Amino acid sequence: MTTEEKIFNAARTVFQKKGFAGARMQEIADEAGINKAMLHYCFKNKQLLFEAVFxxxxxxxxxxxxxxxxxxxxxxxxxxxxxxxxxxxxxxxxxxxxxxxxxxxxxxxxxxxxxxxxxxxxxxxxxxxxxxxxxxxxxxxxxxxxxxxxxxxxxxxxxxxxxxxxxxxxxxxxxxxxxxxxxxxxxxxxxxxxxxx
Amino acid sequence: MTTEEKIFNAARTVFQKKGFAGARMQEIADEAGINKAMLHYCFKNKQLLFEAVFxxxxxxxxxxxxxxxxxxxxxxxxxxxxxxxxxxxxxxxxxxxxxxxxxxxxxxxxxxxxxxxxxxxxxxxxxxxxxxxxxxxxxxxxxxxxxxxxxxxxxxxxxxxxxxxxxxxxxxxxxxxxxxxxxxxxxxxxxxxxxxx
DNA sequence: ATCTTCGTTAACCAAATGGTTAAACCATAA
DNA sequence: TTATGGTTTAACCATTTGGTTAACGAAGAT
Incomplete structure (x- = not known):
């Protein structure tokens, strides 16, 4: 599983449990088991990551x-x-x-x-x-x-x-x-x- | 309308539009037309204010x-x-x-x-x-x-x-x-x- | 061998956010 | 008049949060 997939799956899990506003980038990073900076490296920002998941x-x-x-x-x-x-x-x-x-x-x-x-x-x-x-x-x-x-x-x-x-x-x-x-x-x-x- | 009612109505409006996580105490204060400190004076904290509304x-x-x-x-x-x-x-x-x-x-x-x-x-x-x-x-x-x-x-x-x-x-x-x-x-x-x- | 690119991280930053404080305000009762 | 109590505010604070930076390492490319 690529890092991007790990992030995506983690984001899906967290967003679906907490919603956009309730989700925390750090929690997604933890769930994916990677550094928070990777989220922004792969998906630019929270909004775009969310849109991908949605x-x-x-x-x-x-x-x-x-x-x-x-x-x-x-x-x-x-x-x-x-x-x-x-x-x-x-x-x-x-x-x-x-x-x-x-x-x-x-x-x-x-x-x-x-x-x-x-x-x-x-x-x-x-x-x-x-x-x-x-x-x-x-x-x-x-x-x-x-x-x-x-x-x-x-x-x-x-x-x-x-x-x-x-x-x-x-x-x-x-x-x-x-x-x-x-x-x-x-x-x-x-x-x-x-x-x- | 008492201040508490103003706050409650404003909180209802904002919470119902944005949800708990998306709602901002400042926005509720603005909507109520009062100072943010009043929210905490009347309802202690965000969680309790939300519970009242819910x-x-x-x-x-x-x-x-x-x-x-x-x-x-x-x-x-x-x-x-x-x-x-x-x-x-x-x-x-x-x-x-x-x-x-x-x-x-x-x-x-x-x-x-x-x-x-x-x-x-x-x-x-x-x-x-x-x-x-x-x-x-x-x-x-x-x-x-x-x-x-x-x-x-x-x-x-x-x-x-x-x-x-x-x-x-x-x-x-x-x-x-x-x-x-x-x-x-x-x-x-x-x-x-x-x-x- | 060295340069370059991509993936990755730790450390950091500015803004936002929930919450606090101390002082001002104001009605009312002594 | 002034003391008293609750009400309201401006300013402040600590933490959280989304986002950035600079450096590091591995794998190809030259």
Whole structure:
């Protein structure tokens, strides 16, 4: 593993645990097991190091989002595959959703920066497809964007608000993981059931 | 408005915009229009000032959560009232969900602190009620905690991930608000539809 | 062999930041 | 009038923090 990779991994760990403002360059250096000056040698400054980590995190999430948007499946199939694949992925990377959501909320200027990014998810194809299937009588009349919001909400929220849910609903880590396993399939069933004509 | 109130309001504004780590005592003082020393005179230190703000924020959210948990309504009525009341409240306080979720994720030790708090939401009543209505054949067999998660997800997530959704789904503030207005009633209909026998 | 470049470090620096202090201010009661 | 108590401020302080500098060493290049 190159030094740059060591730094990047350490930065990812620290940023995802503490956020941009809470992260300390020294802590990242310690985590990477190198001198603090190396951070600046490799990544110039805190902002650029953070952007590298954030963009990478978002780039990991984006493909799964774009998959649902742009394949040739039916809407029902897309929902089924997306929820399954997304939850599977996020179980292995549970820190990603809170991190991305937090920093996007805290850094509105930052949001703009990657709306032009190549990996930017673009839902227009799926939204049009939903409207078509509504007209075809496959799906009940509804606002396609609301459906999109429902899919994201049911899929991502438990991970985004992990600590809050653990605190309120009082579930252990193992029970949480069991529930997420169940949601891999149950969410799609539930959504499709409620929108099919 | 007393000085303490001025400080508290300013602290709420700054903490909710920047989070604990990103907030600066000087910025809070400026926002309150008073000298920085007053912060420490009134609230001792940053941590205590933050805890005051956080507890207040959570105390505002908790009653609505507890309402659904402990009233005498049927599960369907509870869901209907909760989603409507909660979204209504959060439209007027859209900064609360991201703030609470973010700080609970960042401060796991802090979570413990108010799990003993009097205002702590306790879902045991509702969870038992859901099980009873399942046995009574009113609700399809399901894991009550999953249902709770669905309700929270569909209600809170759009606010928690406001910026992310705005960026991905590409909606304006006014369209977002219109959609939230619609969700006040549509979420309950949808959930009830998918769980009623 | 020596020069150059890249990776790496210890030591250092200026600015920012949370927090303190001592004095001034001001209402009110003796 | 003046003593008294809480309130408020300007100035200050210690530490932390992001960032810089100069030197060092290894590996190729000349």
């Amino acid at each position: 963009m990478n995190a978002f780039s990991q999430l984006a493909p799964q989002i774009n998959f649902i948007f742009n394949s040739n499946d039916s809407v029902f199939e897309k929902i089924t595959k997306f929820t399954y694949d997304y939850i599977t992925f996020v179980i292995d990377n549970p820190y990603l959703p809170p991190f991305v959501i937090q920093e996007m909320n805290n850094n509105p200027a930052f949001v703009m920066k990657f709306l032009n990014h190549e990996n930017r998810p673009n839902p227009s194809v799926l939204l049009a497809q939903i409207e078509k299937e509504i007209e075809a009588g496959i799906i009940k009349p509804l606002n396609p964007k609301q459906l999109l919001m429902d899919i994201f909400s049911l899929t991502v929220f438990p991970f985004a608000a992990h600590m809050m849910i653990k605190g309120i609903v009082q579930i252990s880590d193992s029970e949480f993981n069991e529930m997420m396993e169940e949601r891999k399939t149950s969410i799609a069933t539930q959504i499709i059931n409620s929108i099919k004509k | 507890m207040n924020a959570f105390s505002q959210l908790a009653p609505q959560i507890n309402f659904i948990f402990n009233s005498n309504d049927s599960v369907f009525e509870k869901i209907t009232k909760f989603t409507y009341d909660y979204i209504t409240f959060v439209i007027d306080n859209p900064y609360l969900p991201p703030f609470v979720i973010q700080e609970m994720n960042n401060n796991p030790a802090f979570v413990m602190k108010f799990l003993n708090h009097e205002n702590r939401p306790n879902p045991s009543v509702l969870l038992a009620q859901i099980e009873k209505e399942i046995e009574a054949g009113i609700i399809k067999p399901l894991n009550p905690k999953q249902l709770l998660m669905d309700i929270f997800s569909l209600t809170v997530f759009p606010f928690a991930a406001h910026m992310m959704i705005k960026g991905i789904v590409q909606i304006s503030d006014s369209e977002f608000n219109e959609m939230m207005e619609e969700r006040k009633t549509s979420i309950a209909t949808q959930i009830i539809n998918s769980i009623k026998k």
